[in-house]
Amino acid sequence: MEIKKKDIRALSKEQLRDFFVNEGDKAFRxxxxxxxxxxxxxxxxxxxxxISKETRQKLQDHFVINHIKVDQMQKSxxxxxxxAVRLHDGLIVESVLIPAKNRTTACVSSQxxxxxxxxxxxxxxxxxxxNLNPDEIYDQVVAIDKESxxxxxxxxxxxxxMGMGEPLMNYNNVLKAIDKITAPDGLAMSPKRIVVSTxxxxxxxxxxxxxxxxxxxxxxxxxxxxxxxxxxxxxNATFPxxxxxxxxxxxxxxxxxxxxxxxxxxxxxxxxxxxxxxxIQFCKFAPSKVNLIEYNPIDDGEFQQANSKAIDMYVKMLxxxxxxVTVRRSRGKDIDAACGQLANKT
Ligand code: SF4
Numbered sequence: 001m002e003i004k005k006k007d008i009r010a011l012s013k014e015q016l017r018d019f020f021v022n023e024g025d026k027a028f029r030x031x032x033x034x035x036x037x038x039x040x041x042x043x044x045x046x047x048x049x050x051i052s053k054e055t056r057q058k059l060q061d062h063f064v065i066n067h068i069k070v071d072q073m074q075k076s077x078x079x080x081x082x083x084a085v086r087l088h089d090g091l092i093v094e095s096v097l098i099p100a101k102n103r104t105t106a107c108v109s110s111q112x113x114x115x116x117x118x119x120x121x122x123x124x125x126x127x128x129x130x131n132l133n134p135d136e137i138y139d140q141v142v143a144i145d146k147e148s149x150x151x152x153x154x155x156x157x158x159x160x161x162m163g164m165g166e167p168l169m170n171y172n173n174v175l176k177a178i179d180k181i182t183a184p185d186g187l188a189m190s191p192k193r194i195v196v197s198t199x200x201x202x203x204x205x206x207x208x209x210x211x212x213x214x215x216x217x218x219x220x221x222x223x224x225x226x227x228x229x230x231x232x233x234x235x236n237a238t239f240p241x242x243x244x245x246x247x248x249x250x251x252x253x254x255x256x257x258x259x260x261x262x263x264x265x266x267x268x269x270x271x272x273x274x275x276x277x278x279x280i281q282f283c284k285f286a287p288s289k290v291n292l293i294e295y296n297p298i299d300d301g302e303f304q305q306a307n308s309k310a311i312d313m314y315v316k317m318l319x320x321x322x323x324x325v326t327v328r329r330s331r332g333k334d335i336d337a338a339c340g341q342l343a344n345k346t
Contacts, residue, residue: 008063009037009135039185041142043067068139080332081147087136091129093164095140097147098331105158106144108137110174111165116199118233120303123164131170137177162197168204178215191215202239202247209254218260223270224282252286259288264295266303271310276317289324
């Protein structure tokens with residue numbers, strides 16, 4: 001009977017060491033193989049040149065290396081790059097490289113499709129197929145780091161979990177991927193340069209605080225009025241603002257980390273003074289930053305970017321309350337790489 005081969009990168013260093021000991025080999029062989037897999041990015045056991053032929057064959061007999069493959073790369077006129085990434089089972093997710101003056105940011109996916117149903121988001125139209133494994137998340141970052149070096153002459157500096165999927169619905173794998181990204185024998189990136197952006201799952205925000213994670217938290221808020229938020233993000237009916245706020249208070253009490261809110265202002269939906277007042281009331285309990293993100297309509301429907309007068313009103317009123325506010329221009333619109341646009345059109 002043929003044995004089903006395991007993905008070798010699902011094994012920890014300890015498990016790899018144990019494998020070799022059980023096979024009558026030395027434990028340090030596990031360290032060597034681990035280094036090939038994670039620091040040197042080997043795609044094939046044959047690449048592991050300091051491992052004997054016999055051992056490579058043994059690995060071949062037991063394991064596979066499930067690497068992602070960048071199926072298609074699209075470049076925007078503004079330098080943004082979007083990758084359509086093929087996974088080992090043929091499913092596809094997208095990730096984006098966003099170059100700016102002093103930084104290059106990777107926007108990565110955490111699920112194939114999404115479990116949530118935000119009405120303004122193209123990903124929501126794809127049903128959730130499965131969670132990504134830690135190595136599939138890690139590989140997206142490695143691929144973007146390579147592209148950043150190749151096309152922008154500098155390494156990747158920041159990562160945001162704002163691609164396809166709700167990262168807190170795939171929490172354990174996201175955490176494991178971040179562990180690898182920040183590990184000295186992984187990519188050695190600082191957790192301070194990583195933002196996990198959630199649509200707001202209260203019990204998971206509390207768990208993150210309990211786990212004392214070192215990366216940053218962003219919340220896609222879009223409205224601080226329950227009725228409006230539920231109409232935009234229907235899961236708000238299950239996790240209302242009161243619960244979200246309580247979880248964020250818990251997060252702040254434990255971490256003392258500033259909270260970032262991602263916020264799109266849509267024409268006729270959340271563009272009045274009352275909306276800004278509710279936002280101020282919601283976020284002023286802790287040091288906060290509001291990113292007002294320019295929206296890219298995914299069709300001719302009800303979600304259209306508000307006019308600049310409404311944005312100016314938000315900026316003025318938030319600043320008057322000493323809340324940091326930035327207006328984020330949309331990037332990569334021409335290749336459907338901007339916020340809310342990731343939908344595997346390719
Ligand atoms: S905005 Fe994020 S959480 Fe909402 S449906 Fe899209 S991918 Fe999922």
